[in-house]
Amino acid sequence: MVLASTLLLIWFGVARLPTSQRERVTTGSLLSFGLLGWFALAYALGRQNVYWVPDNPTVPTLPLGILAPVIIGLVLMMRSARIARLIDALPLSWLVGVQFYRVLGGVFVVLWSAGRLPWQFALPAGIGDIATGILAVVVAGMFARSAAAAHGAARAWCLFGIGDLVVAVSMGALTSPGSIHFMALDAPNLLITAYPLVMIPTFAVPLSIILHGVCLWKLHRLRAVGRTSPARPPLYDD
Numbered sequence: 001m002v003l004a005s006t007l008l009l010i011w012f013g014v015a016r017l018p019t020s021q022r023e024r025v026t027t028g029s030l031l032s033f034g035l036l037g038w039f040a041l042a043y044a045l046g047r048q049n050v051y052w053v054p055d056n057p058t059v060p061t062l063p064l065g066i067l068a069p070v071i072i073g074l075v076l077m078m079r080s081a082r083i084a085r086l087i088d089a090l091p092l093s094w095l096v097g098v099q100f101y102r103v104l105g106g107v108f109v110v111l112w113s114a115g116r117l118p119w120q121f122a123l124p125a126g127i128g129d130i131a132t133g134i135l136a137v138v139v140a141g142m143f144a145r146s147a148a149a150a151h152g153a154a155r156a157w158c159l160f161g162i163g164d165l166v167v168a169v170s171m172g173a174l175t176s177p178g179s180i181h182f183m184a185l186d187a188p189n190l191l192i193t194a195y196p197l198v199m200i201p202t203f204a205v206p207l208s209i210i211l212h213g214v215c216l217w218k219l220h221r222l223r224a225v226g227r228t229s230p231a232r233p234p235l236y237d238d
Contacts, residue, residue, distance in 0.1 A: 002101045009098045013090040042203040046195040053177045053193045069206035097140030105129020118184035121171040128164030158212045
């Protein structure tokens with residue numbers, strides 16, 4: 001669902017690009033292949049138990065799996081004119097609403113109720129994700145109605161969503177075997193480093209952070225345009 005939603009977002013934006021058909025296809029294909037390649041790599045590493053804590057108790061493989069895609073993605077976003085044009089073409093309602101997939105984080109609560117995950121991690125991560133996913137629909141609806149408070153709501157939602165991910169990652173580290181394992185000592189958080197659940201921190205979490213970054217960047221660009229033009233910014237969501 002996460003992969004399909006993001007691919008749909010890419011091609012929806014590509015269809016709105018004010019350029020040639022060849023350029024649109026090239027942009028969509030490059031971003032789609034990049035996203036699919038990242039997904040395939042995360043899948044392969046997860047299946048090979050690269051992130052499995054009992055095999056690597058002192059090597060921070062999972063943090064690398066989270067941070068590396070975020071850094072690469074944000075650098076490309078800031079430096080690529082092709083990506084900048086795509087972001088300009090995407091309505092903010094879609095950039096926000098696509099993260100409805102965050103409600104899937106409720107799986108953490110389900111696994112906690114089954115005794116598979118410690119509550120210190122599962123409850124804040126799961127409840128925070130559900131709230132972020134629901135609020136994504138609310139804020140996207142505000143943009144669809146051109147509500148005056150939509151931009152402020154989107155900024156607040158981005159900060160909340162990023163904060164939720166930071167809390168989830170932090171609690172995951174604090175409840176898993178390693179140098180900062182201070183919680184859930186009697187029932188450590190092992191499942192999050194095993195396939196298939198490891199796909200969440202190595203794919204869904206970095207992707208969500210990147211999407212939040214895209215939203216904040218577009219909001220900043222819209223504000224900058226608004227300061228220099230007396231009319232409504234041309235990039236305002238329609």
